[in-house]
Structures are given as structure tokens and as C-alpha cells.
Amino acid sequence: MSTDSNNSNPIPKIAQDDPGYKTIMLGNEAIARGILEGNAILATAYPGTPSSEIMPAVAICAKYHPEMRVEWSVNEKVAFEAAYAGSMCNVRSVAVMKHVGVNVASDAFMTAVYHGVRGGMVLISADDPSQFSSQNEQDNRYYGLHALAPVFEPATPQEAKDMMKYAFEYSEKHNNVVIFRTTTRLNHGRADVVFGSIDKIEQKAEFDWDRNRWVCVPSNTRPQRADLLVRMVKMTEDAENFPFNHLTLTEKSINGKKVGFVAAGIAYSHLQDSLYELGITDSVSIFKLGLVNPLPVKSMEKILRHVDVLFIVEELEPIFEEQFKARAYEFGLVDKVQIHGKDLLPQQGELLPETITGAIAKLFNLEYVVPEVPTLEIPAPPRLPQMCPACSHRNIYWIMKKVSRKLKKKFVNNNDIGCYSLGVYKPLQIADTALCMGGSIGMANGMAKILSDDVIVTAFLGDSTFFHSGVAPLLNAVYNQNDILVIISDNNYTSMTGGQDNPSNGILLTGEKGTLIPIENVVKGCGVPEENIWVHEAYDMEGLNEKFEAAATAKGVRVFINRHMCSLQEIRVIKKQKIKLPVIKVNPDICVGCMTCVRQFGCPAISFDLVARKASIDQTQCRSCKTCIYICPQQAFYVVPE
Amino acid sequence: MKRGSPLKEVNGNTFPKNKPFNCDLANTPQVWIFQNPSINKLIYMEIDRFNTFIIGVGGQGVIRAAHILADAALAEDHHVRTAETHGMAQRGGSVSGFVSYGKEVHGPLIPKQGANIIISLEPSEALRSVQYANKNTYYFIDITKIVPLSIYQNRKLNYPQIEEIRTELSKITPHVHFIDATNLAEHAGNIKTMNVVLLGLAMGSGKVPLLRETLENSIKKFVPAKALEVNRQAFELGFQQGAKTEEI
Numbered sequence: 001m002s003t004d005s006n007n008s009n010p011i012p013k014i015a016q017d018d019p020g021y022k023t024i025m026l027g028n029e030a031i032a033r034g035i036l037e038g039n040a041i042l043a044t045a046y047p048g049t050p051s052s053e054i055m056p057a058v059a060i061c062a063k064y065h066p067e068m069r070v071e072w073s074v075n076e077k078v079a080f081e082a083a084y085a086g087s088m089c090n091v092r093s094v095a096v097m098k099h100v101g102v103n104v105a106s107d108a109f110m111t112a113v114y115h116g117v118r119g120g121m122v123l124i125s126a127d128d129p130s131q132f133s134s135q136n137e138q139d140n141r142y143y144g145l146h147a148l149a150p151v152f153e154p155a156t157p158q159e160a161k162d163m164m165k166y167a168f169e170y171s172e173k174h175n176n177v178v179i180f181r182t183t184t185r186l187n188h189g190r191a192d193v194v195f196g197s198i199d200k201i202e203q204k205a206e207f208d209w210d211r212n213r214w215v216c217v218p219s220n221t222r223p224q225r226a227d228l229l230v231r232m233v234k235m236t237e238d239a240e241n242f243p244f245n246h247l248t249l250t251e252k253s254i255n256g257k258k259v260g261f262v263a264a265g266i267a268y269s270h271l272q273d274s275l276y277e278l279g280i281t282d283s284v285s286i287f288k289l290g291l292v293n294p295l296p297v298k299s300m301e302k303i304l305r306h307v308d309v310l311f312i313v314e315e316l317e318p319i320f321e322e323q324f325k326a327r328a329y330e331f332g333l334v335d336k337v338q339i340h341g342k343d344l345l346p347q348q349g350e351l352l353p354e355t356i357t358g359a360i361a362k363l364f365n366l367e368y369v370v371p372e373v374p375t376l377e378i379p380a381p382p383r384l385p386q387m388c389p390a391c392s393h394r395n396i397y398w399i400m401k402k403v404s405r406k407l408k409k410k411f412v413n414n415n416d417i418g419c420y421s422l423g424v425y426k427p428l429q430i431a432d433t434a435l436c437m438g439g440s441i442g443m444a445n446g447m448a449k450i451l452s453d454d455v456i457v458t459a460f461l462g463d464s465t466f467f468h469s470g471v472a473p474l475l476n477a478v479y480n481q482n483d484i485l486v487i488i489s490d491n492n493y494t495s496m497t498g499g500q501d502n503p504s505n506g507i508l509l510t511g512e513k514g515t516l517i518p519i520e521n522v523v524k525g526c527g528v529p530e531e532n533i534w535v536h537e538a539y540d541m542e543g544l545n546e547k548f549e550a551a552a553t554a555k556g557v558r559v560f561i562n563r564h565m566c567s568l569q570e571i572r573v574i575k576k577q578k579i580k581l582p583v584i585k586v587n588p589d590i591c592v593g594c595m596t597c598v599r600q601f602g603c604p605a606i607s608f609d610l611v612a613r614k615a616s617i618d619q620t621q622c623r624s625c626k627t628c629i630y631i632c633p634q635q636a637f638y639v640v641p642e
Numbered sequence: 643m644k645r646g647s648p649l650k651e652v653n654g655n656t657f658p659k660n661k662p663f664n665c666d667l668a669n670t671p672q673v674w675i676f677q678n679p680s681i682n683k684l685i686y687m688e689i690d691r692f693n694t695f696i697i698g699v700g701g702q703g704v705i706r707a708a709h710i711l712a713d714a715a716l717a718e719d720h721h722v723r724t725a726e727t728h729g730m731a732q733r734g735g736s737v738s739g740f741v742s743y744g745k746e747v748h749g750p751l752i753p754k755q756g757a758n759i760i761i762s763l764e765p766s767e768a769l770r771s772v773q774y775a776n777k778n779t780y781y782f783i784d785i786t787k788i789v790p791l792s793i794y795q796n797r798k799l800n801y802p803q804i805e806e807i808r809t810e811l812s813k814i815t816p817h818v819h820f821i822d823a824t825n826l827a828e829h830a831g832n833i834k835t836m837n838v839v840l841l842g843l844a845m846g847s848g849k850v851p852l853l854r855e856t857l858e859n860s861i862k863k864f865v866p867a868k869a870l871e872v873n874r875q876a877f878e879l880g881f882q883q884g885a886k887t888e889e890i
Binding site: 191 | 793
């Protein structure tokens, strides 16, 4: 809906002050609308699924609300620090990232909560239960307990918008950074949302020269911690009246027992469906939490005293459950109320509606047939995500494998976070490790220190990941003389998360021109000698092969940069400029059906007829990179003459 | 009601003769009401929850189809929730979207065996959706294959034939409909309107509790002006096919 506008008003709907307007919004768009309605001035982010759509929507708003400043920061830590500086300077700020991004930002965050805020500050953490596109499924509600910070968690896109707007006010009131925790099904789900008003408040950016507050020396932060603990007590008291917490108690019972539920976020939405399906919506007490840290002690006591059985329905970790059990002990209710949670629900993966319904039905002996998943005689063939047609990562992987064979030397290929991680799958199967952003170079450092010379230690990462966290470990390698080969597969975009701009193309989030930073300049600046830096066009396989072999056989810290624009982005340029691409075809007389192209190379545009044993090219998918001409042992691929 | 023919501008009592879809899931009765019978106004149906599952391959327009459907449902005053696969959507992987609307819609996910309609933009992907199908589910499936690379890397894997897919799905529900939507989309003028052809098909079959006009309006909202005619044509071709689906 973000680009939606009508003829009379050229401003996109999301940026219009039109309270009462109702539309379908993606959770992430609703959050962006909340950021606008809450009048945030500074918004920063590093893209990461499932948070990536928030910032482009905020950027649309910023275009029509010129007081707003937005940026893609190079990593989450910088994003947090930049946004926090906004708060220091008395304007409302927000930093947006995925859950693992908070780990990167946590160094700044853990101390920022000591200093507190001036302008309201919100840290959006988009968690990913079930790991749809993440390396882990950490539950970032823990950051609230860890840092002593309030955590908001909305249950619907409507609530996401409303709570986001409220979060700034709350942050200012309680002098603390608010963690705004969402999960994938909220971020990537649409629902009906009614707009509120855009409440502009007077905000003048000005620093206050209070060294005793903003400098993190122990003499400052010790008393700040004491104060933070006091603020936390205040927040806990205030939580009783938190507008998005709802405690509904009923005298009704199920099988003679008074039953209560506790839930937050998407789990609450699913719980509502389950209760409706079982027909017990009105027979149970419900404590819906919007503020998931700190929990309101008095309300907890109320429901614990009221019910006989309390079922805590929460995704991932038993955070509420442990607190409710501790409170039950404190109030002497351990024998009175039976508390259930992770004994009946899984601790891993997102909660599914039938899992919740089944658990409730079982606990209370209600009639419910757990749906069975039919087993098929013919299963669907696996369809894993793969690198796109004409993806430059595939080219360099091919060359790496070829050079490794030629030199009769194995690579330990430390990989990183990006599209190239897909190199772990068939047919390339070349990624050996991957841990975290920038981890490839970091791990390569250690391996170079201890492994013998018969393996080549490599680190493989992309442009955005290099800017994010690759520079420091590269410096480390140069300083410590760790003999590694770093391959930076530069495609000018942060591709995995949807093709966001970054320093490698020099375009800003606003669409304006920023400063383009050539990676080779950064590498040079890190102290890698010029003769150990190779830069080459990623579609030129011959040249790539030659240069890469030189890089693989050289000594010292070496950096190989292969460069070609992300093919997904390039196809947009080609369409826009109506460039006619050459047509590539397979000569069936030459093709011997060796299947190298589909079994070892794996370009999705190439298909293979298993009966005729001939390869062919799907012209709708082919982007004419011509790499297949190089990789085919028979040279059966050719460019159709015009 | 004759397969999705709009229940509009009725002053009298044109009550639909057959309840055109079943929803055993929640065992809740489905009522048809007239929103405001006294005036000439589009009449919306009251439903508890109608679940549509859309599946396909990245880049086929699964998410766009889900978005269009959600928008149309909102236009008929339903509560709407969707859940979609993003992120890896353009990497050729399997992509799906849940769309639920009605007055009792809270969570975005469809429970297992809970889909009223399943739209599959690719034949083998329909097999991946069986967990959401029940004996009353209607399947609308395009027949154009997109063979995944996994087929070439494992000799034991086969891409199933359309008839095999039909046999498998028919074990769960008798309502399995294949259509050459890609071909119809090509006829309409753009192969990429295949998702709209399938929306038209579902609508034409009379199994979607929305009005044709509403859905068409939503499609208009999401396509650029120059593609309006192509999409209208694609919808019409799909709709006609759906209306011919006699068994329904």
C-alpha cells in the first residue's frame, strides 16, 4: 500500500495525515506509519529479514515530512549509536534491525539505558521464530531483562502502529530506550489498519553539554545504574495501567476449574483463534500483554489468585512462565494454582494455531481432533532457494573449485551472511563455515594461525557484509600477518534482504547520491599491499580464472574482489533502458548430455530434458551472462547471431 | 447464486440457492446476510472465517495475489489477516501466502486442514500444500511446470506428472481443478498475469465469498495503468473457465 495514492493528492497514503483512513497494511508498513505518527525525526537501520520493509516505508514518509532524517547505516551498532545521538539531542529517534542485529548493537545499547534518553528512543528488534531467514531464533525479550529496558510486543499490525506511536512518549516518560519486539508473522503479515493522526510536537535538535550524563566513565554510570533500578521499579508499577495490557477475569469455569491464559504478540492472536474454535472464548480469563517487560506484579497476582489453572502461551523461551512461577511462589500460591507452559508447548519454532488448540483441548479434556497431515506417495520435489540466473557469486565459486582442483589444494572456505551462503547447497557445496556477519574473515584469522600449508584458508563475503563487519578482522589479519585469502564478491547491493543500497553503489536510502566507496580503497587502507589486491569483472571467466589462480598461490593477506552488479538489480536497469540482450542457446548436436551445467553449475535458467538428454535455456529466465558458454566442457552453448 | 455472479443491486430477496462453499473447519454455520437490503448497495456476505492458501515459486506473483485478495476482503468490510514468505522470495524457492477474512479472524496462520481454497501457481507446489487441505477444499492449479534444480542433482527424485498430482490430491478432496493459466495469461497479453487468471478462475467457480466487482477493483488498484486491459482480460479468461467448471 505504500505507493498507493489517489489522483487529487500526489502524496502516498502512508505519508498523509488522514486519521480514520482504513487500509490493508503489511506489519512493517504499519510500524513505519507508527514511526511517522509518533513524529520520530531520526530513523536509522541496517536491513535484515524480517525488518527490511520498515525503512523504505519510513523513507517514503520522510520525503513528504522534511523534518525527518533517515539512513541505511553500515551496521546495526552504528544505526543504534546514530539514533541514540538523536535522542541525546532531544529528538525522537528509532533504530531498526533484525534480532541478530541487536547483538551487534548491544554494546551501545547496554550502556545507553544507563544514560537514559532525552528524545524518545525506540529500538526495533524483528525476531524470527522458526528461522525463516535467520541463523538462529533467539528471543530478544531477554534483552529487556538483560539491560533493564522496557519491551513492547504488538499482536496485530494495528497494534504495531498504535504501540509504535506510543513508544516514543513512553520512552520519554520513563527515561529509557524502548525495545519494540516483533516476530516474522507480524512483520510479514497484512491486516486492516486504521490510521491515527500525525501528531507533530515541537522538537528542536540541540545537544546539552552534560558530561556527567553522557560520558560512560564508572563515576557517571554507577549512580546511573542505581537510578535505572529505581526507574525499573517505576515502570513495573506503571505497567499495571499500560494501555496495551488487557486483563479480563471471568467467574466462569471449565470442568469446574477457573482457567486463565497469558499471551502476547502473535501467540495471543493465535490463542484467540484457538479459544474461538474450542468455543471457550467467554469461559476463560485472559491476560494479554503488550508490555512484555517489566511485567505488572499486581495484575499477575490478581490472575494468579483468581484462577485454578494458568496456561502461559508464549513463543520460544519460557520468559513469562518463569516469572509467573516465581510470583506464585512469592505470593504463596504454588499449591493453589497450576501453571502450565512449556510442558505443553514447544520451545522451538513458531507456535501454530493447531498446536495451541491441541494443547488446550488436551489439558481441559475438550473435544478436538488434531488435524493429520496426509502422507503422500508422491512428494513434492525439494525447491530450495538458490542463486539467481546470472548471479556473479556462482561464477567465482565455479572458479574457486576449478583452481582448487588444479592446485590440488583444498580450500577451507569460511563463508558469511548473504546470498552466497546458498553455496552451502547442491550443486556447488562450497561454503564450509558461516557464523555471523563478518565472521568469515574473523575465523580465517584463527585457521591461518594453526592449519598447515596444504590447505588454503579463505574468507568469502559480500560488499555489504564487508562494510558491516569485515574491516576490523581484515585489519587484524594484516597486523598479525595471518596468511589468508579474502574473496569479496561485490555486487553493489545488499542483495539477500531485497537489494538495498550501500556504500558499494553510493546511493542513499532517500534515493539521493551519497559517496561511493570502492572496496579496494578500503582494503588498501587496511594495509593490504597493492600487489596482493586483485579486482576483476565477475562475468569474465577466463580473466577471473587467471587472476584467481595468482591470488591463490600468492602469500600473505590477499584480497580478491570480483565485481558485477546483482543480476536482480541489473535486470531492472535492462528493462528500464530497454536494452536488448543477446540470446544464448544450446546446440543440441553438440550437447552430449553430460549434465555439467545442471548438476555442477546449477544456473536456474538451464533445464535438462532427461529423456532426450539435452540441455536447453529458459529464455524468460536467462539474463545473458554467457557463463554457461565457459563452463560447458563441449561448448554446446552459443550466442545466437543477430 | 450462479458461480460468483455478483449479488448486487438487489432490492428483493435473491437469496443464494446453494451454499456455494463449505467450511467444516470451525463447524460454524455460514450465514448470508444483506448488509442493507433497503438501498441499492453491494451486498456483502457474512462469514466467520474464510481461508485461502496461495502457493507458488518465487517471482510468480504469489504475494501480489495474496495482497489483492486481502484488499478485496477489506473492501467488503471483513477483518483480514495474511502471512507471507518474504526475504528469499526472489531466490526461486517455494513461496506461500495465507489469506484469511471474516468476522472471527485473529491469527494470520491457517491451521492444518483449514484452507477453503488453495491456489497453486505451479503444479508440484500443490503437493506441498496438502497439509492445509481437507475434504471440502477447492484446488485451483496452473499446469505449467517449473522444474526445480534438485531433480538434476538426485537421480531418485522425479518431477511428478500432472495426473499423478491429481491422483494424490484427489485422495484428500474431489475438488481438484487444473487449468492452463499460463497459456490464458499469454492470450491476455502478458504471461505474468497468470496469478490474476487464477484469481479469476477461483472467482468464476463461485467458491470465493466476495463479489466479482470488489476483486476486480482491487486488481485495478495494484496494476499500472498501461497493464489494466491485460489484467482485465486475464481475469475475464480465468473467470470464464471457472464458470465452466461444471462439477462445482
